[in-house]
Amino acid sequence: MTASVLIVDDERNLRSMLRSLLEAEAYEVVEADGAATAVEICERAEPDVVLLDLVMEPGPDGIAALERLKASQVDSVVVMMSGKATLADAVRATKLGAFQFLEKPLTPEGVLTTIRAAVELAQARKENRALRAELTETPDIIGSSRVVEDVRNLVSQVAPTPARVLITGESGTGKELVARAIHLRSPRGARPMVSLNCAAVPRELLESEMFGHERGAFTGAVSRRHGKFELADCSTLFLDEVGDMHPELQAKLLRVLETGTIERVGGEREKTVDVRVIAATNQDLARRTAVGSFRQDLLFRLNVFPIHVAPLRDRLDDLSDLVQHFATLAGAKCARPALVFGPDAIDRMRAYNWPGNVRELANVVERLTILGAGGTVTAQDVAGVLPSGRAAGSAPVTSIAGGPADLASALERYEAELISNALREADGNVAEAARLLKTDRGNLYRRMRRLNLSRSDTGVSK
Secondary structure, eight states: OOOEEEEEOSOHHHHHHHHHHHHTTTOEEEEESSHHHHHHHHHHHOOSEEEEESOOSSSOOHHHHHHHHHHTTOOOEEEEEESSOOHHHHHHHHHTTOOEEEESSOOHHHHHHHHHHHHHHHHHHHHHHHHHHHHTSOOSOOOOSHHHHHHHHHHHHHTTSOOOEEEEOOTTSOHHHHHHHHHHTSTTTTSOOEEEETTTSOHHHHHHHHHEEOTTSSTTOOSOEEOHHHHTTTEEEEEETGGGSOHHHHHHHHHHHHHSEEOOBTOOSOEEOOEEEEEEESSOHHHHHHTTSSOHHHHHHHTTEEEEOOOGGGOGGGHHHHHHHHHHHHHHHHTSOOOEEOHHHHHHHHTBOOTTHHHHHHHHHHHHHHHOOSSEEOHHHHHHHSOSSOBTTSOSOOOOSSOOSSHHHHHHHHHHHHHHHHHHHTTTOHHHHHHHTTSOHHHHHHHHHHTTOOGGGGTOOO
């Protein structure tokens, strides 16, 4: 993957010389003429290496910029440059995390040697950070039911191969968990898996998210950006909710799968990538191809190895294990003892339909952990946090409390309650709530504005 370098210096000629030198070595280069601009770029894009001048007019200086980068927890490797540095400056910069000092006048050999070492450190940091993040998660698929065992067996069979996988199932069933389990058990598992939710990115930005863009490719493209395919080179790309992809993007994705090459938005050169694609959807793609809204040839490319994840209501034998697992996680997250769920509480949970599946179950357990003071959870405790009127096997309908004054106000109350419940079940994700309600995201936003609803009104904090 091409490394990125930010050059920060108030001398335009020096920046131009360094840019030519580094671009000749295939580095991606961004420039800034002052500390404030440099910090803004770093916080937004986090380049691999920052070449930072110590003294810049009119200021602030490089030390001040280094302090701000450290406070912002930017993980770029910083190389200081100066012709006027004192020993005190060098000591202070080192304490703030500077990798090395380059004395002016610079030499091409000195710059390139330092940049190569800094890039190696930056890439090692990124890989270690990604691995630590993955190790804090639990890639195991919880449960002992027959359907879960079948999924585990399929994961074990496909993981060592380079085959593409299409994971299907309702929202909240754990499709990304299955994808992560496949990735971690594959030869690519030492590298971080890259994820992209195709439904969460606006359609006009999705191509840039997938393939990257060149500087000036469109309004707001102030620098070159890597897309998800480049970031996943030699690793795995997880395309969640691939069924929501616009037909024009479907054609471009198909071409990448066929050729193994990508082209950034606004670019003129193709780049070869080695990416294993795992896709997921809660939609019936076979039906979508029949009506012409999803390309059949793309489905064939993605669906090399299908895995279906069953809804929670079809694997209630796993409910007790899942509850205990989530109780342990919620206790650690909230710094409280893990709750114990009595048999009556588990029975009450079995009677519920779980339209939000495992994700909804995790939210309910965390809610009980926050509300409770430890001890044993009863059926009454569970009933207090579950939406009313949703027994197992019933339709996902929320009843209206109290008698309506008139039809219009009753319908508005019903609509507001239905949307609020869907947002809770989707953990505040408006796109996912729209899918639960079988509508599109734009329509849901319009209804929320009309009803003066926001995600905060549902008790969702993020």
